[in-house]
Amino acid sequence: MIPEQEFETIYEENYHKVIGLCLGYVNGDEDMARDLTQEVFIKVWQNLKMFRNEASISTWIYRIAVNTCFQQLRKKKPLPLKVDVVDEIGEEKFSNERRYQNMYACINQLSAVNKSIILLELQDMPQKEISNIIGISYEALRIRLHRIKNQLSKCVKNERL
């Protein structure tokens, strides 16, 4: 398969996973998430020749995504997500947006590494692959993930009270 066709398939299969991850890094800001996703796939394209099948393509892409989001966000912090006024968008949509805002805000309180771990977990990545992406042992990841889940759940519960 020629590289461009291969890349098209990779792009279409992984776009939603990557942008879903990036949204978590930028407080749900869709414009910033799109820019980050663009950066990620540029790096995927540039490094595709070097992919050696030592991991699944999704794991490899997630590694690039996490590293790219880390790097970019150190230079530019995302603003808190603004929720539209209830009159303009309706009660139910307002309530949903508030819930997402709380969720993103709580995720944002985590350290950069813990944020990456929980976002990968939320994206349904198997834990063994998360440990491969981050570069820590599977056992260390399980312990850490348990603590992060408790921290996040507590935060979201407090925000909603």
Next chain:
Amino acid sequence: MNDFNDIKSEWVQRNIPELPKNGYKNIIKNSLYLKRKQRYGQIVLIVTVIILICFFIYISGFKNAQLSLGMSLMVGSLLFRVVVEFFSQTKLNSLAPTLQVKAFNEKIMAYYKSRLVIHYWLTPLSFTSYVIGFIIMLPIFKLHVSTGLYNYIIISSILVFLFLIVLITVQIKKELKVINEMKKDTPIE
């Protein structure tokens, strides 16, 4: 863990932006554009270095020791700074984003620490030698240009030097902030 399962099910229900039409083509196009931009940047740096080296050779032919010394310091410090920046940029561009996050973080940290060496030592050193070279040249300027032009050179140079000090300070603060943020993150294992 029920709370976390609730969070996870909400996460899945979020609105995710649509796949852009022909998005992959834009990626390939932008990648090519970025590569070209990098290439032009490198060419400009290399041409600058060549011009400075040629100028260095040219002025070393002058019999005036004061002129040679002043120009050598000015040109030499510029040349040095350009070369340092070239290698620093090359180092950053070579950092593979395909590494595991822990390894990538370590390399980025090492890169920013090397930037600190550049900012705290090499930049002040090259800036100081440039200023010393300029001061050495002042009597020669005074001899060969009008009073008006000489005063203009002094005033504009002071303004440029002050601007450069501010610019360099802002850049150092920015990179220090990045390093401090990286240190604050929970160490990876």
